[in-house]
Amino acid sequence: MERITENLVRCPSCKGGYCSVNRDEKDFFTCKVCGERYPIRDGFVDLVPELHLSKTAAQFFMESPAIVNIYESRLWRKSMAAAMILGISFNKEAKLISGAANIANADSVLDLACGPGIYTRAFARTMGKGRVVGLDLSAPMLRWGAARAKKQGLDNVVYVRASALDLPFEDESFEVVNCCGALHLFPDPDKALEEVGRVLAPGGCFTVAAVRRGRGLLGAIREKYTRSMGFRGFTSDALSQTLERKGFSGIHCHHDARRWIIMSAVKQ
């Protein structure tokens, strides 16, 4: 933990210093400047006091033990049903994402809204060296992911609990930011994309997979219904334009069908 988190987490409280593990307080991340302490529990660093959180119905859903337990299996993310709804299987999506981000040669990767770490651990295995940070708001998801990473002996992964809207990292910290299956869940996707742009190094790659907004009357009705539960869809045009506005170039749409969009972009 000490080695992999060196000069990584910026204190969410004072935003002035890095947090690290003290030799005599192994269960906490402590800010070197203001002294604020954040617990390390169940294998992840918790930067979000529960009291400050307000969650949408969709975010709550992501915390339920039933979903966490089946998330990575053929009953959910890798299911035939998901592949049919999204128009692409998970394995194909993962291949597209890893290729677009050139994960095999990356040194520092942020897997944003990593859930249980379906991408985080795959990246860690592919990269070999360097570090992968899996960040999510859901403690049950992170607990599951951290336990699997430990079991699989992956020592280049660290899991952090924080919000995608206020990333606890210095500017230009990562070569790659990946955000799959989550942009549509964020209460303020624009703010999250701004944060992605801030923490990516110039020339760094952003990969994203998100819910595609349907067209026509049916699409509008569906959008209204899903928004009331806390998630929104995107059109590839609108997402491209937003990325451009946030300072990205080389925007490439890899998949734009059924209910799913997969894109990559480069930070200028």
Ligand SMILES: C[S@@+](CC[C@H](N)C(=O)[O-])C[C@H]1O[C@@H](n2cnc3c(N)ncnc32)[C@H](O)[C@@H]1O
């Ligand atoms: C559907 S899962 C995606 C997991 C994984 N990235 C994948 O591709 O399958 C969405 C995740 O987004 C997380 N999430 C939602 N809002 C968030 C926020 N504001 N900050 C960080 N994570 C968030 C949820 O907790 C959930 O684990």
